[in-house]
Amino acid sequence: MKNKSNIARNWKNPRVIRNAAARQVAASLQLGTRLRRKAAAGWAIGTFLIELPSPATLTTLSLAGFDFVVLDMEHSAIDCSTLEPLILAAQAAGLAALVRTWGEDSDLIGKVLDMGAHGVMVPHVESAESARAVVDQARFPPRGQRGFSPLTKFESLGHPLRALDDSTFVIVQIEGRQALQQVSRIAAVPGIDAVFVGPYDLALSLGVAPGSPQVLAAATRMARSVPRGVSLGIYIDDPAKCAAWIARRFAVQCVSFDGRMLSDGARRVIDQAKRSKR
Numbered sequence: 001m002k003n004k005s006n007i008a009r010n011w012k013n014p015r016v017i018r019n020a021a022a023r024q025v026a027a028s029l030q031l032g033t034r035l036r037r038k039a040a041a042g043w044a045i046g047t048f049l050i051e052l053p054s055p056a057t058l059t060t061l062s063l064a065g066f067d068f069v070v071l072d073m074e075h076s077a078i079d080c081s082t083l084e085p086l087i088l089a090a091q092a093a094g095l096a097a098l099v100r101t102w103g104e105d106s107d108l109i110g111k112v113l114d115m116g117a118h119g120v121m122v123p124h125v126e127s128a129e130s131a132r133a134v135v136d137q138a139r140f141p142p143r144g145q146r147g148f149s150p151l152t153k154f155e156s157l158g159h160p161l162r163a164l165d166d167s168t169f170v171i172v173q174i175e176g177r178q179a180l181q182q183v184s185r186i187a188a189v190p191g192i193d194a195v196f197v198g199p200y201d202l203a204l205s206l207g208v209a210p211g212s213p214q215v216l217a218a219a220t221r222m223a224r225s226v227p228r229g230v231s232l233g234i235y236i237d238d239p240a241k242c243a244a245w246i247a248r249r250f251a252v253q254c255v256s257f258d259g260r261m262l263s264d265g266a267r268r269v270i271d272q273a274k275r276s277k278r
Helices: 004-009 020-029 031-041 055-064 080-092 106-114 128-138 152-156 160-167 177-187 199-206 213-225 239-247 258-275
Strands: 044-049 068-072 096-100 119-122 169-174 194-197 231-236 250-257
Touching (some): 004 160, 020 080, 020 152, 031 096, 031 160, 031 250, 044 055, 044 258, 055 080, 068 080, 080 106, 106 119, 106 128, 119 128, 169 177, 177 194, 177 199, 194 250, 199 213, 199 231, 213 231, 231 239, 250 258
Parallel strands (some): 044 068, 044 250, 068 096, 096 119, 119 169, 194 231, 231 250
16 A cells, blocks of 8 residues: 555646746745755754845845845745745746745645745744644645645646755744753754744843843754754844854844844945045
8 A cells, every 4th residue: 555645745737837937936946955964964044034025135135145045034024925925936037935924724734835935933932732733734745734725836847846845944942941941842843944943032031132142152052952854943133153053053133124234234335425524
């Protein structure tokens, strides 16, 4: 008897298109595979799109050399009507696009993946049960329960269930005391690619100021509880600290965010202009 899981994964798309355009679309849909390779190799550098959600911003971030971008629905005005053009712009720029949802909404995770997102970052995951629910919504059977719709863009893929599942990058965020205590069980859930420290919310949960030594200590302890097969991630304000976090195994790094980088760059321009007058 054939393995049912292999039957699902190896289903051949009877409507597959094989031409140059299909190869380009297929490659754009599977950028998450490259992100997974970079994370496994020790470093994938990304950033958040929060305040300047436009296709031009995504092109700029790709040209700057970022490996991925997190389209943030939790803290921005991005909604489903504005999300898909951003995903398409990221695909066109060769930039892996993850979507930070505003929770474990079963409709939202599958919806953003159907739009073409290369993965999700789910905030405030506090338990293995919550992590399992995320996987259920992000992965096709047998690993999860994500539904499949034979959308036109998926006609670029000969084995769409396998290709999409293998290229979807799933991150859960660790942001509270309870999550710290459960991190080994959360990381052990099959289908989780990375656990990601949200240092600001974690600081608030610990009752300390952001950037406090307690947050660094908690993240360092957490790293010891996560198996090697699961990547560690963290948000970093100061890019000069990237190497120090890599040394602690935090390979999936979101460094700064769109509005802050514009602000920092604009101030540098003004400072240089003023110095030129002296």
